[in-house]
Amino acid sequence: MIQAVNHVALLPLYAAAGTALLVLVVELAFGRFHLLTATAGGVATAVCAVAVPDHAATFCGGDLCSWTVTPHAGVMTVIFAGLTIGVLALSAPALRRGLAPVGEFCFLLTCSMTGGVVVAYAGDLISLIVGLETLTLPLYVLVGLRRVRASAAGSSAAVTFFLISVVSTAVALLGAALLYAATGALHLDALVEGSGPYESLAAVGAALVVVGFAFKVAAVPLHAWAPATYDGAPVPVAAYLSTASKLGGVLALAAVVQRLDTGPLVAVLAVLTMTVGNLVALRQTRMVRLLAWSSVAQAGYILAPLAAGAAGVQAAYAYAIFFVLLEFVAFGAVAALRGPGTDGGDLDDYRGAGRRSRWPGAALVLAFAGLAGLPPGLAGLFAKVAVVASLITAGWGWLAGVVAVNAVIALAYYLRAAALLYAAPQQPVIHLADTAPAVVLDPDLLHRAPSVSRTVLAAVTVAAAATIAAGFLPQSIFDALSG
Structure with missing residues (x-):
């Protein structure tokens, strides 16, 4: 029997994959118009995700489908497309x-x-793992992609990312194989742990899948690559x-943990991740490394509600979306402050x-406030409240307490970095000989604003506006995100 393919359900995939192929053709034919x-193509992908009817599906065998259209899938696709446009x-x-080849980028x-x-x-599970690898593989190259000779740091970062990712993928595939051997199913809706002689095998498989996916969110102890x-x-x-x-890692983890009993493992990962991330972030002296360790800690907050299984998925999705918006604002502001082609620099470089x-x-301060859960970052505040409330409701009160304590610890480095932005710039110390000619310093020299590209400023402004607006979303939006 020939299986019919629902091409309407596949429209977002056609738009995204077609964009990649079209960029390649444009590069070969014209050598410009890449951006x-x-x-x-990113806009077309978002439009297709919104236009596809809910609950459409394809590649189905009976009631089980490998491609399912849900409201939260459409929301996540729009976010992926928006992040792509923002990074461009x-x-x-x-x-x-x-500074980098435009077509390849x-x-x-x-x-x-x-x-x-x-x-x-x-x-x-197979589509999930293949999608994660398709999401991650191009990033190995993008990390070290330079037209000029790549720095040692860039090359080392790309190799480290590649090697650890390969190991995590192998672990996830082994876990999927064990789950299939124990349950006879790979479809997420049919994924249940085995019983009898296969119960232990299924438990090991579920644990390996969670560990493999945890790499994507930089969960401790699989975090070393991130900074x-x-x-x-x-x-x-x-x-x-x-x-x-x-975000891709969060979606993969949520798809698995809400169907399998992995609560204790996810809880341990969450506690280690948020605690280690916050404690190490306190000692950072470079801006991007501070954001990286902050990102590790934020991954712990996202993992925490997933320990409650299906009951915490809604809160995890909501927190992940708000975190993505705030994190993009932070990196966008860093890019605007540092200028094109430069690294994140030291924290002292941001003084004043x-x-x-x-x-x-102001956008960077807004991002720090939101990540810390302080006003005016209402999105981050409400997201943390949603996580704590979901944990208490599900009977994980002790884990909610750990989240609250770590949120207080994080205030130290967020407030320190935010205060540094408005600290008085250090005056240069100049030693002149008595016979040296007088030197006149331009008083505006220390306060002169660097040029900021309009595209960068526009991206930061749009992301900041979306973050502020997200803080006022009604509770019904949270319900929609759970699908």
Whole structure:
């Protein structure tokens, strides 16, 4: 019997994959228009995700389908497309200066977006793992992609990311194989742990799948790659790693833990991740490494409600979405303050930056406030409240307490970094001989604002506005995100 394919359900995938192929054709035929093509493809992907009817499906065998359309899948696809467009905007100044090959950059980024779409709609474990790898594989190259000779840090970051990711993928595939051997099913809706002689085998398989997927969200002890990779990558690529790649990992973990009994393992991962991330972030002296360790801690907050299984998925989705918005604002502001083609720099480099560049500085403070759960970052505040409330309701009160304690610890480095943006710049110390000619210093020199690309400023402004608006979303939105 020939199985019919619902092409309407596959429209978001066609749009994303078609964008990657179109960028490749444009590169070969014209050698320009890459950014415009990739941006238009991202918009088309988002439109298709909104237009596809809910509960459509394809690649089905009976009641089980490998491609399922749900409301939350559409929301996640729109976010993946929006992040791709945002990273293109952040990267535009550096690409125009020839710091990286434009065609290859846009092609790889849109390929990664295609993987995100597959993860959002995946209905079985194999599609989920393939989507995650399609999302991650192009990032290995993007981390070290330079037209000029790559720095040692960039090359090392790319190799570290690649090697650890390969191991995590092998672990996840082994877990999927064991689950299939124990349950005879790969579809997520039919995924239940075995009983009798296969119960132990299924438990081991479920644990291995969770550990393999935990790499994607940089959960401890699978976090070591994140700080070095983020710091060695271009800032826009680090932004994509910290948002889109992490969102894909969250979706994969949520799909598994709500169907299998992995609560104790996920709870241990959550406690280790948020605690280690916050404690190590206190000692960071570089901005991107601070954001990287902060991202590790935030992954712990996302994992915490997943320990409650299906009861915590809604809160995990909501927190992941708000985190992605806030994290992108933070990296976008760093890109605007540092300029194209530069790294994140040391924290001392940001002393007084909020005075020199008001809008990027204000956006970075907004991101820090939201990640810390302080006003005016209402999105981050409500997301933390949702996580704590879901844990208490599900009977995980002790884990809610750990989340609250870690949120207090995180205040120290968020407030320190935010205060540094408006600290008085250090005056240079000049020693002149008595016979030396007089030196006149321009009083505006220390307060002169660096030039900020309009595309970068626009991307940061849009993301900041979306973050503020997200804080006022009604409770019904949270219900919709759970599908």
